[in-house]
Amino acid sequence: MGWYFKAIGRRRIIEFILLTVFAVFFAGPLLNLVVLAFSGQWTYPDLLPHQWSFKWWKFVFEQDDVAKSIGLSFLIATIVTALSIVLCIPAAYAFARIRFPFKRVFLFSFLLTHAFPKMGLYVSIAVLFYKVGLMNTMLGVVLVHMINVLMFMTWIPTAAFRNIQAAQEESARDVGATPLRVFRSITLPMAMPGIMVASVFTFLNSLDEAQGTFLVGIPDIKTMPIIMYSIISDFPSSAGAVFSIILTAPTIILLVAAQRLISADVMASGFQVK
DSSP, X not given: OHHHHHHHHHHHHHHHHHHHHHIIIIIHHHHHHHHHHTEEEOOTTOSSOSEEOSHHHXXXXXXXXXXXXXXXXXXXXXXXXXXXXXHHHHHHHHHHHOOOTTHHHHHHHTTGGGTSOHHHHHHHHHHHHHHHTOTTSHHHHHHHHHHHHHHHHHHHHHHHHHTSOHHHHHHHHHXXXXXXXXXXXXXXXXXXXXXXXXXXXXXXXXXXOOHHHHHHHTTTOOOHHHHHHHHHHHSOHHHHHHHHHHHHHHHHHHHHHHHHHSOHHHHHHTTOOO
């Protein structure tokens, strides 16, 4: 039995080392951002700042267009999420419930926006938008963001609808429920966790989108990531840390909420072509 306990001890040591590495490489940069954002004076090689201060927060919010860019980013992300739900949920239901030719090909096609370098895709879109007059418009920026999130809003809800037993829907139909009522009362509520997770990913992806917004929306439409680049390049690193926290906080909050809604195995099933 001695060898067994030794093997358990070695495994725990390995798990502890891996956890430590994970904490250093993933939590470390976030902790450094927080310390940097609240530092008044911090010089190398000191581990902690000499002074703590809110001056960089005040500095960032006093910059022109910062408050406007924050509101604009959340507005665009909300619009993109709402429109994606309206357009993609019926498509996801069709992929999950209806048999039609080339279904797998169509479902796989939603991956194409993530299969190639995005800058090349955005340049092509910008050329097209220039011809139809969508450059430097809110509609153009929203369309660019939607193109980038179609995969999330199609694949994950498709998995959610597919995991619902068809017998439950058929039982409701047998007692006289109309197809619309079955969808509204049974199918949609049961698929809602997957739809919510897809919506969270869509919202966060739109919130962080920078390249497409820069090519299509500049000079008038400036979202948080666009303003952040200018702050990082033109101002001290502490100001960039403040803006990074502003961008990161919604991501952490919404991802924690998404984790409570759906399990990892269901999430993984959303990226399987069947």
